[in-house]
Every structure is written in C-alpha cells, then in structure tokens.
Amino acid sequence: MTSADQVNRLLALVPYLQTHPNAELGATAAVFGVTAEQLLDDLNVLWFCGLPGGMPGDLIEVDMDAVTESGRIRLTNADYLSRPMRFTPDEAMSLVVALRAVRELAGGNLAEGTESALAKLERATGAGTVTPMVAVAVGSKDIRQQLAAAVAAGELVDLDYTGAGLAPSTPRVAPVRLITRDGFGYLQAWSPERAGWRTYRLDRIDAVRPTGQPAGEVGEPPAFGPGWLEQRADAAQVTLRLAPAAAWITEYYPTRAVRTLDAAIEVDLLVADPAWLRSLLLRLGSDVLAVTPPAAADAAREAATEALAAYAG
Known part of the structure; x- marks a missing residue:
C-alpha cells in the first residue's frame, strides 16, 4: 500500500462518509477493499486534514471515540469535499x-x-x-458465451483445443475465469485429471461441449496479472529458438513474444534466476536450437558436460 493509494482513497472516502452518515467501520472498509485496521489508520490521518490554516475550525472532524466504542464513523466539517475526485x-x-x-x-x-x-x-x-480501438484475440463469441455459462453454472466442459505446438487435445475442465492480457483472451480452468490449474488461449479453443456434470468447489485460480519477473529490475530478456516439439513452454511460462519460423519458434522470456533457465534448458535438451545471448546457456552447457563426463566415467 503506497501513500498515493491512501491519498486517492481518502479523497473518495470523505464524500462517501458524507452520503453514508454513521457508517459502520467494517462495512466501509469492505467497500474500499481494505481491512478495518487500514481504514482506522486512514481516519487517523483524515482528522489532521482540512483547509489551509490548520486551526481547529479548518480541519475535518472525525469522532474517533465513536469509532473505537461502537465501530461507527461520524465525520463533520468537510462540506468542501462533497464530491469525489475527478479523473484527469x-x-x-x-x-x-x-x-x-x-x-x-x-x-x-x-x-x-x-x-x-x-x-x-x-x-x-x-x-x-480520438481513442484507439481495442482488438483482442478472444476467439468466437459463441465459445465465450458457452464458457461464461459454464462458469456461472459451475459445470465441467470438454474443450477441443489446439496448443502452441498445433497438437489437438480434448481436456475436460472446470472453467473459472475469462481474462485478457497482452491482446489475448484466456480461460483459467481447473483440470480434474491433472489436479491443477490450466490456462487456455481463447482463440485456440475450437469447441466447447457441456457435460452436465457439476465442477464442485475448486477455489480461486492463481493471479494472472503482470508476472513477478516483469516487476524485477534485474530480469534480463533471453530468446530461445526451439524445435516445434518444445512449443509447450509458451503455455506454461510467461513470455514476452512468440514468433513462428519455418521449422522452429522463437520465444522471448524474462529471466531473473539463472538456475531456473539452466533447469529449463536441460529439460528441453536437443529441442533448444539457439539461445540469445549465447552466454545465457553457459551454465546449462557446463552442467550437461559434467553429467556426460560422470556417466562416461
């Protein structure tokens, strides 16, 4: 939680409390997506805010005794903030x-x-x-509607899916969430067969077949916001040229770009942990055709050489 987040929240909190007198602390915290403890901290900041001058009559008044004793928020002397802040x-x-x-x-x-x-x-x-139009690769409208209906009904469905390696499959999944990222639509779903979460590109789903079977309680899928690698200043971009058989990694790892070549694909990844990249390259083996920069593959090359030497010995 940053100070900027708190300022934005306080500017919206004052008009809310003016239109909801005697608001309950916990319910108000839920409206603003914070804990009651955080909202209490906000109120302690708020009653030191007001018009220039800083005299008692200039400051917003919050009855902190009422908040502490009954959990009710009573705010006065803030009529000049009767409207929420406006967008720039x-x-x-x-x-x-x-x-x-x-x-x-x-x-x-x-x-x-x-x-x-x-x-x-x-x-x-x-x-x-004046704004640019938005184009998102989200597949057909019928398929999106079928998936949305399955999410609402909590029903298992069978998908006709074509992966990045152009291999067709028919997974049975419990659809949970439709999301967009980087110009593509995705389905987050629970796979009973694999007992884990899977993510499917919507434009690669060719058909959806309802099963009539309830999905049961599957919980919430993992966060699909910007990956933690994208938040790290020490992450470096690595480009892998791969045989088509290795295209599956684009479904399992965050990628910055994927390019299809004549007999290969190129994948741009952000790498912050050299050990993770070494493990990935060793797992892919001969399906790795080239690595850029070449030095990024040194650790994997050395590990493979040592393993071969130990095996030969």
Whole structure:
C-alpha cells in the first residue's frame, strides 16, 4: 500500500462518509477493499486534514471515540469535499481503453454494465473519436458465451483445443475465469485429471461441449496479472529458438513474444534466476536450437558436460 493509494482513497472516502452518515467501520472498509485496521489508520490521518490554516475550525472532524466504542464513523466539517475526485484526461482515456478490452469478454449483466459505463465516459470525455480501438484475440463469441455459462453454472466442459505446438487435445475442465492480457483472451480452468490449474488461449479453443456434470468447489485460480519477473529490475530478456516439439513452454511460462519460423519458434522470456533457465534448458535438451545471448546457456552447457563426463566415467 503506497501513500498515493491512501491519498486517492481518502479523497473518495470523505464524500462517501458524507452520503453514508454513521457508517459502520467494517462495512466501509469492505467497500474500499481494505481491512478495518487500514481504514482506522486512514481516519487517523483524515482528522489532521482540512483547509489551509490548520486551526481547529479548518480541519475535518472525525469522532474517533465513536469509532473505537461502537465501530461507527461520524465525520463533520468537510462540506468542501462533497464530491469525489475527478479523473484527469489521461486517467479517463486509460479507463475507456480498458473498458473496451473488457467489453470483448463481458457477457450478461457485466456486458450491460460495461457498455453503460463506457458510453458515459465517452460522452463525458469526447473519447469516442480520438481513442484507439481495442482488438483482442478472444476467439468466437459463441465459445465465450458457452464458457461464461459454464462458469456461472459451475459445470465441467470438454474443450477441443489446439496448443502452441498445433497438437489437438480434448481436456475436460472446470472453467473459472475469462481474462485478457497482452491482446489475448484466456480461460483459467481447473483440470480434474491433472489436479491443477490450466490456462487456455481463447482463440485456440475450437469447441466447447457441456457435460452436465457439476465442477464442485475448486477455489480461486492463481493471479494472472503482470508476472513477478516483469516487476524485477534485474530480469534480463533471453530468446530461445526451439524445435516445434518444445512449443509447450509458451503455455506454461510467461513470455514476452512468440514468433513462428519455418521449422522452429522463437520465444522471448524474462529471466531473473539463472538456475531456473539452466533447469529449463536441460529439460528441453536437443529441442533448444539457439539461445540469445549465447552466454545465457553457459551454465546449462557446463552442467550437461559434467553429467556426460560422470556417466562416461
């Protein structure tokens, strides 16, 4: 939680409390997606905020005794913050673009809400004619609707799926979440056969067949935001040229780019742990045709040489 996050939350918190007098601490914390302890910290900051001057009549007043004793928030002397903060033009533009991406996957009530919010933002910002259009590879609308229905019903489905190596498969999975990232739509699903989470590119799903079988409780899939490697300053890009048989790694590891060649594929990866890359290269073996930069393969080459020497001995 950064100080910028807290400032943004406080600017939205004041008008919320003015329209919800005597708000309950825990319920208010849930509205803002924080813990009650964090909201209490926010309130302790808030009552030192106000108009220039810093005199008692200039500061926002929060009845901290009521918060402590009854869990109720009573706020006064903050009429000058009666409206939520407004988006900057850049923030509004970013939100319009994000909503256009969400629209590609939205269905049912979510689709209606997305269209409504997008229309209001476009009218308010004049963004309808100046923002770039969003194109997301999300497969056919029928398939997305079938998957969304299976998610809502908690039902197992059979997929006709073509992986990165062009090998067809028919996995039976419990669809849980449809998401987008880097211009592609994905399905996160639980695989009963493999007892683990799997991610499928929507544009590679050729058919969805309902089974009528309940999926049961499968929990929440792992986070699919920017990978931790992308957050590390010490991560370096490594390019692997691979035989088609090794194309499966694009389904299991975060990639920056994948290029199809005549008889190979090239994969750009971010690598922060040389030991992880060494293990991957040893696992791929002869399917690794080239590594850029070449020095990135030195550790794997040395380990393979040592293993062969020990085997020969």
